[in-house]
Amino acid sequence: MPPTPQWVKDLKPAPPQGTELLSAERDKSNISVEQLSNFLFTKEVLERQDRVLEILQKEKVFDKSQNYFDGRVDKFKTALARAKRLRQLQVQHKWDRDDYITANDLISEPGPYGLHATMYLTTLEGQGTPEQHKKFLEPAQNYKHIGCYAQTELGHGSNVRGLETTATWNPEDKTFILHSPQLTASKWWIGSLGRTANHAVVMAQLIIEGKPYGPHPFVCQIRDMKTHEPLEGVHVGDIGPKFGYNTMDNGFLLLNKLKIPHINMLAKFSRVDPETNKYVKPSSPSLIYGTLTWVRSTIVLQSGGVLARGVTIATRYAAVRRQFQDRDAPSDANGENQVLNYTMVQFRLDNADFDDLVLPLLAATFALHFTGKAMMGLYQESQKTMNANAAKVSSNRGAGPEEISSGSDLLADLHATSCGLKALGSTTAAEGLEVCRRAMGGHGYSSFSGVGSWYADYLPTTTWEGDNYMLTQQVARYLLKSARGVLQGNAPNNDTTKIFTTFLQKQDMGAAHDVLGSDSDLVAAFAWRTSFLTFEALKHRDVEKNSWNSLLVDFWRLSTAHSQYLVVKNFYDALQSESLRYELDPATIDVLHKLFRLYALNTLEKEASEFYSSAAVTVRQIQLARTKSVMKLLEEIRPHALSLVDAWHFPDWQLDSSLGRKDGKVYEDMFYRASELNPLNGLTIDPYPESDVMVKRDETAKFKSKL
């Protein structure tokens, strides 16, 4: 491609400029962006972000300018170089775990060490004995071993029990023989396995003397430590391109009677006694429960931030784009009235449409953030209680059964809560990102919007750590159990049983929730709907004896209703907190309060039929919620939208988006990337069909990132 001519370089976007528009928009809001950022994340976290960002930006390998152009192989090569450099920086700057996570968040792509740094280390740590820690964990911590966690199989998704890979105990030489008896036994989707790992924790069916003992974890070396070629009896590789996540080498693994020593079975919870050749049963599986609950709480907290990226980009672009439309509005056309009307309509729609679609998502980002924070708090509390009780038990200071069960009751409640909220949070984030992308019109489809790849990379979150559909059943099961407990008078005292009790008491009088006038009534209406749906489902199940299967849709709805109640309640609780009043000025609190009402009333209106068929509210109230309250809130929040997304504090470097630039130079950036960074423009072709010459000049290679 010839160099950009001077007359092109001289061009500017039509006035007003994006920079002016965004700064005018920021002037409209009186909320304190910095205060709000500090309140959301703490000053310490924001300073950490600045410090790490400065280091990353200086390194050529983290330059993102070719990210959207690279094909799979180049994407992976670059991601590997980044992963290595990141580890070097971690050592060099003595980064702690939070620093390292911050760096990964800023880089914003899954990397080849991803599963090593998380699942492999965690599994060794949590399930290995001290001897195994020495042998496997230490070299892994020093990146001598690079590992992964190999559970899922080609034919089996997340079904642990159905795993086909076997680990047969061989009493003669005290080894295990790991084997893939069939093609469907191939490990599949395993992150970091495809090209990177030289070790794997392989989940396999333990077999002792012909008898199966279910899936257990085994440490396997899979590649040569020097040549990095697969070992004899190991067939391993990358599973190919995916809808997203292409910087990661998700892999497959087949094993042909691979022999590993006794010590390679992770033995903290269950093991094979090499003397007796007997299986020793697992202890305390509830600890794993705890970890899953923790992971899910993290997903809820993150879902707010994940969605906020899309909302930030869409809101900034809308503030630039919208003004163009206003500018166009006065008519100077002649004659072609049809086209004119058509156009005018479109403009008005684009605005209203944007508000209708994106501002409720903006409210959801805060709602999810506060909910995630509350869950992390609860989790830590439950761990404290459990540990304290365990200490009492082990020190024989005599913890009663009640105390122990109170710890596990809390965990059971949190477990159920985390399942439903993980499903709601990740679904809201994934679907919300797609709404943001579409709200940007045509340009949302460009990779330079920064939303498409972010969405595609995020999608698996709706599946892993429990498929969202499946999780909702665990919630329903828990709610039904709690409801039975309340009816039988033997339920533990927690928020769930409290709202059920309230519902049962008032059920015959009916509710009179003043959802438009009172915040606490708004929360109560969500509690009422959840309770109603629970007792309806209970009736279907226990009285009408419907099959579980036939109630799946009801359960999905019930779980969603329950999680929405929790989000509304957590948002409400956050607004009542002391620290909020201490850290934020009244104007900012006022806008947060409007966001709470928008989230709640918009959800209420979207789920209208459940709210009025449960008699939580009347049809008239819902009509008013939409036509009066929500419309008014949209109008009131709109002037603050840009400041609210600013408070999420995403550096431009992280967003990597033309449309989401903080300075509003949207069109300049789009044009620059297309015209100057785009390798395809290095290709000059022969366009005529009868010519078999395809390419006249190919200078695409010079765009390749040099590492």
Added chain:
Amino acid sequence: MPPTPQWVKDLKPAPPQGTELLSAERDKSNISVEQLSNFLFTKEVLERQDRVLEILQKEKVFDKSQNYFDGRVDKFKTALARAKRLRQLQVQHKWDRDDYITANDLISEPGPYGLHATMYLTTLEGQGTPEQHKKFLEPAQNYKHIGCYAQTELGHGSNVRGLETTATWNPEDKTFILHSPQLTASKWWIGSLGRTANHAVVMAQLIIEGKPYGPHPFVCQIRDMKTHEPLEGVHVGDIGPKFGYNTMDNGFLLLNKLKIPHINMLAKFSRVDPETNKYVKPSSPSLIYGTLTWVRSTIVLQSGGVLARGVTIATRYAAVRRQFQDRDAPSDANGENQVLNYTMVQFRLDNADFDDLVLPLLAATFALHFTGKAMMGLYQESQKTMNANAAKVSSNRGAGPEEISSGSDLLADLHATSCGLKALGSTTAAEGLEVCRRAMGGHGYSSFSGVGSWYADYLPTTTWEGDNYMLTQQVARYLLKSARGVLQGNAPNNDTTKIFTTFLQKQDMGAAHDVLGSDSDLVAAFAWRTSFLTFEALKHRDVEKNSWNSLLVDFWRLSTAHSQYLVVKNFYDALQSESLRYELDPATIDVLHKLFRLYALNTLEKEASEFYSSAAVTVRQIQLARTKSVMKLLEEIRPHALSLVDAWHFPDWQLDSSLGRKDGKVYEDMFYRASELNPLNGLTIDPYPESDVMVKRDETAKFKSKL
């Protein structure tokens, strides 16, 4: 990557094999797949498909095996080679337009000649004079000129009136000067422009003596016919990667005072008189209306097929996957009951879930197909009427004003209908594809599922030919106008006014639609709901004087309701047709009838609140629709699901999907593609962070497709 070892080659999936499962599943259904295919597409069309497919499969350039692996530049190079070869084949085999479209459908990717073969030729044809046809159309038809249609601009999306590019009439030398005054004037998103076209129809604001006359089309040469380099004063290139559509070179274009002769303004409808330097006004803009209506009808028809691809893949994979789960069901585990229960639940969910999600989409594919066919029929009818009337007028045989208006009434009705149905059809297809992808669990995320890229390529359809949100307002505007006409007693007699009249007559008595017992009542309930929403909106607008803007959500709902009514009605009408009874046996008709009821009742249940707040049905009926009718229909249709998707008649070559293979060899195909075709496995890396060596061995290049 070392060659695949023999022990890997010997592995088979766990039994039962996919092939056995699919053939057992096919045996369950007694419908005649071949009859149904012929009824849907005609024998002639299917034979055409076979003929063209045979030719394409023989050509190495159309080999798809590297499609999912290629990066942007390689994707484009391959697509160009295919476009050229396709044109050569078209000439060689004397393919007509339908043959050519069939070939493109089978190849299933947008190609660099795409906009030349459609928009460029059509625009020249439709808007050029005979002299211009000679000068521009003929070389374009012979691929001497390769063209594109340059309307959208960087700052302006689909807003024609806001275009910034100017075409200033220069009376001195009788030329136009085309100019991009600002960066935002850059043409953007223009298909085939980025690297391929040497000509463009540029939409620019016509200016004569300082006065603007709105946007008009100008033919511009933009690249040298020999070197293919941009001409002086032209800055042109590809706009960069997108969420999908990456085989197409969507481009940008800036013009610096480019001079073109008078003949380059397409002058069939309006022109500049070179003698007087005056603007001559356009005639008959409604013809363009007609074309848009035609394009939208095509989109509706296609939306059925687009969705059917996803449904075919998801259904076939489910039939293979499901059996694994049944096989797993009997328990032989010991102790770990928690995991067992969890797993069992998941299995049951996966099945029920699949039916709930995907079978209604299967019904939608047929519903949309029949609706699209009906629309095409209506369009052709309206064209006949208009042409006949025009002939009467021009031959002075005295067409009354009534006859002329009856032609344009029909067109207005069809225009509004096509807007709403285009929006509903493309939204249903796009969102349905994503549902199909997710219904396949983890493997749906693999590129080899064949659904992700298909979805990503289809997404723009929801935006182009009128953004779906915007289109719904045109429908609402039309419905309000028709309702006013009915109230004032001066409405034309068509189906829309008929259902409004019925509604007004019965409104006070209330409706008693037996939706569970009678098909025609089911259709009538949809008509009732549409009518109710129309008169509600009319009240808000005309009586309560609400602003247009505040009613956008109502309009969106109204348009959706109206389009759903039309789809239900068209499906119902198709079932009443003579040809159906003639061509299909009773068993097949019976299943189609069940699909009709599933589509209608499932929609009714999903839109429950509108149906009962309009009193079209009772709450009890809706409950029964879900718990009894829909559940029963799902069960009854399930055994035929595989045969029904088979009737859509997609060759494996077209689907290019591991999961959607007709023979059920799902896992073998997944494994083969990952292990044998995946270039990333040609890369052997150095995994250690302290080593600056990234790659030990790079054999990725040998996977590149050789053209």
